[in-house]
Amino acid sequence: MRILEVFGICVVALLALLFLVFFRRRLLMAGGGTIRLQIRVSTLVPGRGWSTAIGQFAGGTLRIHRMFSFAFRPKRTLDRSSTTVAGRRLPEGPERLTMPGHWVILRLATTLDEIEIAMAESTVTGFLSWLEAAPPGQPGSVAPRPAIRPDPIEQ
Template identity: 35%
Template structure:
């Protein structure tokens, strides 16, 4: 096998992976997904965070499931429970974050049990997210609450 065949196979594989990612994202958006950027914040090291990841979020009953855009896995990467979710802070993206989060985003710092994540979403997506939080069934705690 010559170098041209190896390059051809590599390009074919790259095209297949890109095609898979595009089809996956379109499928998630078509079944009710919204564009949301997510960043995990380590509880053990308050100043240490991983970078922002673009993804698609979906509402599934009492869960907000988030799928990373650049992932070959079929399952959700992060699952947040509406009943345990607490919004700790709301802010505008910093100057270093503006290029990686959706345009005109608001960043929510959320706590789900011991895990802390930040979600960046556009105004329309934010309105839907807050409405979903407030729509917890009667007798079950959930919704927007700010830590004291």
């Protein structure tokens, strides 16, 4: 009887952990502006080291949250003003087994280091648009025209 109680407690704890992981995912995606991607966390073995993640756009940053984690803080944050695309390629070797065939791998250069992220081709288009866009007044954007003021009426 004691074995069944321990087994039951373990099953309930496992179900509670799974519920928390999926509830966290639901909370992150509820705000909108999210994409599904993979981020390379280790380069020790060629073609390996990819982790499934959720990217959340927040103004000029992309917050990258690992999918199977309990943390509400992002694992990585990319700033739009300091991130550039250094390369683009298709999955090769063992990578083809871990990600869908229509995904593209982007190598991003930041001011600190280089990282690789993978996402669907359709998502890449939106990501590149976000990366190249900037609100008015940012360096490299077109400055607004000055307003034309009428001459004051002299009396």
